Amino acid sequence: MGGKEQNRYAEILLSCIEEKYFKDEIALEHHSFARIISGEMKVVQADRSYLFGPGDTMLFPCNQLSTLIKNPKNGLPYKAIVIFFRPERLKDFYSRNPPQFTQVDNYQIKTYKKHPLLESFFASLIPYFDLESELPEKIISVKIEEAITILSALDPNIDNVLADFSQAEKINLVDFMERNYMFNMNMERFGRMTGRSLTTFKRDFKKAFNNTPQKWLIQKRLELAHHQLSNEGRKPIEVYLETGFENLSHFSFAFKKYFGYPPTSQKKEADQ
Template sequence: MAGKQQSEYAEILLSCIEEKYFKDEIALEHHSFARIISGEMKVIQADKTYTFGPGDTLLFPNNQLSTLIKNPKDGQPYKAIVIFFTPQRLKEFYTKNLIQFTIGNKHTIKKYKKNPLLESFFTSLIPYFDLESELPPQIVSIKIDEAITILRSIDPDIDSLLADFSELNKINISDFMEKNYMHNLTMEKFGYLTGRSLTTFKRDFKKAFNTTPQKWIIKKRLELAHYQLSEQKRKPIDVYLETGFENLSHFSFAFKKHFGYSPTEIQ
C-alpha cells in the first residue's frame, strides 16, 4: 500500500513534518530507500552523524540504531518519499533474479549521487499521494521491483545487503551499549538489537556494568553532554537532543542534580 506519514503499514509513504522539529529513535525492521524532497534530516549514530537535504537519496539498512531529527528549512516543511523493502518482497524479487554477492558492502547508510534513473523513479511516485484510495497492490509490487532494479544498476554491492536474510545474533552487550546509550529505546528494543530477551538483557547488563540499564544510561548521557558543553563549547539547546534527552528543562534538571551546577554555568 502507499500512504502518508500516518500509515504504519505502508510500503511506500510520504513523510511530512511541518513542526519546528521531529525527533525519533529508530532501529528500522526493514531496509528503507528514501528521497528527501525538502527540509533537513540529521541522522545520529554511534560512530557518525549524517545530514541530508533536498535532492539527497539514501538507503537506510535495517536494525541501524539511530536518532533522527527532521527539521523544516528555508520556509519548507520536511518532506521525504520512503520505500520499505520487506523480507517478503526481497525474497520474491531474488527468487526471480540471480544474486550477485560481493565483499564490498558495509551495513551503513548509503548516499547516492544524482542519476536519471533515480530522478525519474521518485518523480513518478509523487502523484500517487494525491489518490483518495489505496494504491493497487500490483502497482506497489511493480514500483518496489523497479526500485530494487535501479539500486542494482547503480550499486554493484547492493545484493550483499538486500539479499542477506540472516537473523540477529547475540552480541557483546558492553561494546553495543557504549556505542548506543544516547538513543532513546525501550529496554526490550535494546535487548532485541543485542540478540536477547528482556530478561536476559537485564541480567547480562547487570553482570557487565554492575548497575541497572536506566541508571547507567542517564549517567553516560550526562557525561557526554558535559564533554560537549565544556570541551566542544556547544550550547545546551544544541546538545540535549543529541545526547538522548527529550526536552531542555528535563536535561537541565538532571544535569544540575548530577553535577551540582546547571549547563549554562559551564559557559
C-alpha cells in the same frame, strides 16, 4: 513537535513534518529507501552523523540505531518519500535475480548522487500521494521491484545488504551498549536489539556493568553531553536531543543534579 504520513501504504509513504522539528529514534525493521523533497534531516548514529537536504537519496539498512531530527527549512515543510523493502519482496526479487555478493558490507547508510534513474523514479511516485484510495498492490509490487533494480544498477555492493537474510543473533552486550547508549529506547527494545529477552538483558547488563541499565544510561549520556559542552563549545539546546534526552528542561535538571551545576555554566567556561 508533530509529523504525519500521507497515503500510508505499508511499503510506500510520504512523510511530512510541518512544525518546528520532529525527533525520532529508530531501528528500522526493514531496509528503507528515501528521497528528501524539502526540509532537512539530521541522522545521528553511534559513530557518525549525516545531514540530508532536498534532492538527497539514501538507503537505511535495517536494525541500525539512529536518531532522526527532521526540520522544515526555507519556509517549506520537511517532506520525504520512503519505501520499505520487506523480506518477502526481496526474497522474491533475488529468487529471479541471483545476488552478486562482493566484499563484506559495513551496513552504514548508503547515499546516492543524482541520477536520471533516481529522478524519474521518485517523480513517478509523487502523483500517487494525491489518491483518495489505496494504491493497487500490483503497482506497489512493480514500483518496489523498480527501486531494487535501480539500486542494483547504481550500486555494485547493494546485494550485500538487500540479499542478506541472516537472522539477528545474541550479540556482545558491552560493545553494543558502549556504541548506542545515546539512543533513548526502552529496555525491551535494547533487549531485542541485542538478541535477548528483557529478563536476560537486565541480568547480562548487571553482570557486565555492575549497575542497572537506567542508571548507567543516564550517567553515560550526561558525560557525553558534558564533553560536548566543555570540549566542543556547544550549547545545551544543541546537545540534549543527540544525547538521549526528550526535552531541555529534563536535561538541565539531570545535568545539575549529577554535576552540581547547570549545563549553561559549561558553555560560559568554554567561551573564556
